[in-house]
Amino acid sequence: MEKKFKRDVNSLQEVFTFIESFIEAIKLDKSFTFSLNLVAEELFINMVKYNSENPNNISISLKKANNDLILKFMDYDVEPFDITQTEDYDPKKPLQERQIGGLGIPFIKKMVDKILYEYENRCSTITLIKHLRKANV
């Protein structure tokens, strides 16, 4: 399944509907809804926030291959940003030292088993792979 979404925070409901249709289509246990919606929101919002003036839509494709769920996000005409190279999150920071934001990518890293980043012709492609055998969060 593949669909393009307007680069807008208000497209989120449509993104969730798309994810939930996929879960239903492949007869996946509904307990995956939380984690798949979470990774989709975090990545989609990251793309919206850091390229808000970009007029291009964001493409999301979802598929199941053997025991893997594969979520592919494509963002067109953007600067490179490799999310696999971001710093590790420190959950032990005291309250007053914590900055607002910065939790989205750590959540993605926690929820999926593998993240692939490709950048070609000014298009960023981020592929998230979640193994179905793993107990879902």
Add this chain to the structure above:
Amino acid sequence: MFDIKLMTDKNEILLEGRFDASQTDKAKEIFNQVNSTYSVDFAKLDYISSAGLSVLLMTQKRLTEAGNQLKLCNMSKHIKEIFNYAGFDMIFEID
């Protein structure tokens, strides 16, 4: 759908539905009115993302400076897991 109710008589906030990035303005309107220790009831909340956690963190930082805090209760298993992963179990009292 996301709903948030401020129960000033009980010092309580009730959350319901899906607290995602499109709902942060609505939530901030309520949390910004809180100036004492409040309990936040998650019993009817199905989902929260990092955007929702940021609203809670911002409020907790402001309240603790004056010796107050948000206390969180009735979280689902999924929500509790991400709070624990974020280390928010160390900065919020969670029942």
